[in-house]
Amino acid sequence: MRHGSKNNCSSKPNEPKYEPYLLLRPAHVNVNRVSFVLFFFFRLGEGWLLREVRSNWIKQRRFWFVLNQDSLDYYSGPEKGARRLGTLVLTSLCSVIWPDKQTFKETGYWSITVYGRKHCYRLYTKHFNEAVHWACAIQKIIDTKAPVETPTQLLIQDIEENKFNPEVVEHIYQHNPILKYTHGPLYAPLLPFPYGNHHGKGYGSLCEEAVKLFNGLQQLESAHDAVPIIQGVLQTCLDLRPLRDEVYCQLVKQTSHTPAPYTAAHLRYWQLLTCMSCTFLPGAAVLKYLRFHLKRIQNQNPESEMDNYASFISEALEKTKCRECVPSWEEIQMLMSRQEMLCTVHYPGPGCCQLYISSHTTANEVVLRMQQRLGLKDSKNTFALYEQNALWEQPVSSGALIADILTRSDTIKSFSALFVSQRSSQRKLCFKLYCLLDADSISVDSIEYLFLFEQCHEMVIRGQLPACEEDLQTLAALRLQAIMGDFSTHAPCPPLDQLFPSHMLEARVLVAQALPDSMAAYLAIARQWSGFGCTLWSHAAAVHKQKVEKDLRLRSRVKEEAAAVMGAILERWRDLAGSNCRDSMAAYLAIARQWSGFGCTLYESSTGSFSQKLWLGVAAGSVSLYRQGEAEALESFPYGQICSARLCPSQLSEITQLMNAYFNATRLQRGKGDGVKIHDGTLVGFRHPSAPALLPSHPV
Numbered sequence: 001m002r003h004g005s006k007n008n009c010s011s012k013p014n015e016p017k018y019e020p021y022l023l024l025r026p027a028h029v030n031v032n033r034v035s036f037v038l039f040f041f042f043r044l045g046e047g048w049l050l051r052e053v054r055s056n057w058i059k060q061r062r063f064w065f066v067l068n069q070d071s072l073d074y075y076s077g078p079e080k081g082a083r084r085l086g087t088l089v090l091t092s093l094c095s096v097i098w099p100d101k102q103t104f105k106e107t108g109y110w111s112i113t114v115y116g117r118k119h120c121y122r123l124y125t126k127h128f129n130e131a132v133h134w135a136c137a138i139q140k141i142i143d144t145k146a147p148v149e150t151p152t153q154l155l156i157q158d159i160e161e162n163k164f165n166p167e168v169v170e171h172i173y174q175h176n177p178i179l180k181y182t183h184g185p186l187y188a189p190l191l192p193f194p195y196g197n198h199h200g201k202g203y204g205s206l207c208e209e210a211v212k213l214f215n216g217l218q219q220l221e222s223a224h225d226a227v228p229i230i231q232g233v234l235q236t237c238l239d240l241r242p243l244r245d246e247v248y249c250q251l252v253k254q255t256s257h258t259p260a261p262y263t264a265a266h267l268r269y270w271q272l273l274t275c276m277s278c279t280f281l282p283g284a285a286v287l288k289y290l291r292f293h294l295k296r297i298q299n300q301n302p303e304s305e306m307d308n309y310a311s312f313i314s315e316a317l318e319k320t321k322c323r324e325c326v327p328s329w330e331e332i333q334m335l336m337s338r339q340e341m342l343c344t345v346h347y348p349g350p351g352c353c354q355l356y357i358s359s360h361t362t363a364n365e366v367v368l369r370m371q372q373r374l375g376l377k378d379s380k381n382t383f384a385l386y387e388q389n390a391l392w393e394q395p396v397s398s399g400a401l402i403a404d405i406l407t408r409s410d411t412i413k414s415f416s417a418l419f420v421s422q423r424s425s426q427r428k429l430c431f432k433l434y435c436l437l438d439a440d441s442i443s444v445d446s447i448e449y450l451f452l453f454e455q456c457h458e459m460v461i462r463g464q465l466p467a468c469e470e471d472l473q474t475l476a477a478l479r480l481q482a483i484m485g486d487f488s489t490h491a492p493c494p495p496l497d498q499l500f501p502s503h504m505l506e507a508r509v510l511v512a513q514a515l516p517d518s519m520a521a522y523l524a525i526a527r528q529w530s531g532f533g534c535t536l537w538s539h540a541a542a543v544h545k546q547k548v549e550k551d552l553r554l555r556s557r558v559k560e561e562a563a564a565v566m567g568a569i570l571e572r573w574r575d576l577a578g579s580n581c582r583d584s585m586a587a588y589l590a591i592a593r594q595w596s597g598f599g600c601t602l603y604e605s606s607t608g609s610f611s612q613k614l615w616l617g618v619a620a621g622s623v624s625l626y627r628q629g630e631a632e633a634l635e636s637f638p639y640g641q642i643c644s645a646r647l648c649p650s651q652l653s654e655i656t657q658l659m660n661a662y663f664n665a666t667r668l669q670r671g672k673g674d675g676v677k678i679h680d681g682t683l684v685g686f687r688h689p690s691a692p693a694l695l696p697s698h699p700v
Contacts, residue, residue: 073087110131116195153285160289173256186210186215193206221266227333230272238326247276254269278335297310321401331406343429357402359403363397363399380441396429432455439452456592461497467591467595485581601658621666623636
């Protein structure tokens with residue numbers, strides 16, 4: 001059993017010890033060369049360097065530095081009897097910051113920084129190669145040092161070795177207070193950390209932050225509200241990954257041999273340990289120590305609150321993946337009481353479902369539960385979760401944690417509420433069709449048919465269905481008949497932008513006004529410059545006035561055009577009297593099916609020499625390229641003809657995932673073997689469509 005730290009400076013008993021002053025010099029050996037070799041046997045490097053000295057002000061002084069096998073020393077000069085002015089002992093926890101251009105630009109010197117346990121040397125030199133030489137030499141010495149082990153680490157190893165001997169374990173706890181609860185502060189971390197601060201974000205060194213975290217943990221006992229403290233500890237652990245094991249060890253310490261284990265103040269430590277276990281996994285050694293601690297507590301306190309927390313934490317450790325976000329306020333409150341959160345999932349139309357989720361629930365699990373609840377388990381098509389607001393939409397990866405999505409949505413909402421409307425900033429989860437494999441087999445009485453109708457209409461509103469204006473007006477009338485029934489002057493009618501692609505109105509008005517406006521502007525400028533020698537100021541004022549008048553005319557013209565289109569839609573709606581909802585939806589989809597790209601997902605091209613926008617359509621059987629507004633594809637590539645497709649960066653991973661989902665679903669239905677696999681990789685110039693909403697299309 002260990003009772004102290006290991007001796008890191010061990011030597012082999014049979015290893016020869018060289019003493020330079022006993023070596024004999026043959027007659028043919030050069031004395032200077034022997035002296036040089038013997039000097040570097042004990043001194044690995046030496047030379048003049050400037051060191052930053054802090055007194056009343058920061059200044060740089062010149063010293064003679066000598067690098068040995070165990071330390072970096074500096075002297076008043078290079079002579080033999082020079083006085084040694086300082087020593088920095090080198091261990092495996094020391095660190096070196098290499099020279100950077102920014103410091104050179106600011107000071108005219110190349111700088112390296114060496115962090116030790118008690119000292120920090122900031123050294124400067126005029127020459128870059130010399131700075132790199134010193135940094136390399138010091139780092140090589142650090143790398144040769146044996147790892148430093150703290151007393152806590154050694155005791156954890158002792159407990160692991162004797163975990164099947166309760167008497168020895170109890171003896172270790174009784175004679176080592178570092179393992180047990182303490183009221184006092186912690187002056188050093190329980191685990192070893194490299195010296196120095198390399199993290200930024202307002203944090204100090206890891207050693208300093210570890211001590212601060214323990215002080216924060218102790219505040220839990222007297223805090224009126226524990227959630228802010230817990231959230232702060234979790235945020236620090238998210239930003240500084242090495243501190244996660246430290247916090248676990250501190251929590252195990254504070255929940256061991258507690259004077260008042262059943263009080264609410266003591267249970268705060270268990271609540272933080274619960275939140276940690278659902279957010280981060282510790283390293284392998286600390287994980288074993290934690291599991292042993294949980295079993296020990298359960299054996300010592302059966303059927304208690306500590307037993308309940310220990311059981312919950314043990315189960316959580318089996319499921320936890322490293323989180324992308326710190327748990328939200330609501331999630332922390334649920335974890336403190338070991339309960340699940342309520343999550344609202346919307347689906348096309350006005351419907352929504354409420355599901356209970358844990359910190360480990362993935363998007364794929366929610367999709368399966370939604371399919372079960374809505375009776376879509378036997379559908380031939382596939383579904384997915386989408387994260388969306390009024391102006392944006394993105395499919396959620398199947399392995400993504402719902403808790404992270406909800407936390408991110410709450411954070412974005414709190415920031416964006418100051419700058420945009422609440423409707424635009426409000427995010428929600430929506431359950432929708434993802435891969436449309438067989439539209440013909442969908443029953444008109446099923447909710448899946450409603451999904452198809454609603455998602456097709458979203459595509460029409462975005463202007464992604466190449467149809468003439470008459471067909472678009474007919475679709476708008478069928479939409480009104482399906483959702484509102486027969487025409488009535490008393491029924492509130494939805495705005496035009498929810499029935500008809502608004503950008504078509506603007507485009508038509510702009511084209512109609514393009515020639516008259518250009519002629520009018522030319523005549524106006526000609527009149528100004530033909531007479532009286534007008535000034536540049538009057539010309540600018542006239543141009544601004546013309547622009548304002550043009551905008552007013554454009555708005556007025558768009559309103560007139562919108563009123564005319566709305567009138568035509570209402571007339572068509574009146575003619576549909578007597579049609580039921582099912583027939584109206586069927587007629588709507590029949591018009592949409594006339595397009596050969598029905599059922600595909602569209603992505604707008606961001607590059608190329610075409611003057612007109614291009615769309616990449618990803619469908620069940622092929623990938624096609626369309627010119628915007630045209631019904632026929634320019635080119636189509638069946639999956640069987642695709643050898644490889646490398647798509648990157650991250651916004652294009654959606655295309656890769658969708659193509660793989662289509663291929664895998666088709667292969668499963670046909671019962672065939674392996675086939676094409678789409679990989680991420682080389683950049684391709686496609687992005688999501690961005691008119692008038694920033695939404696990508698989704699399957700219809």
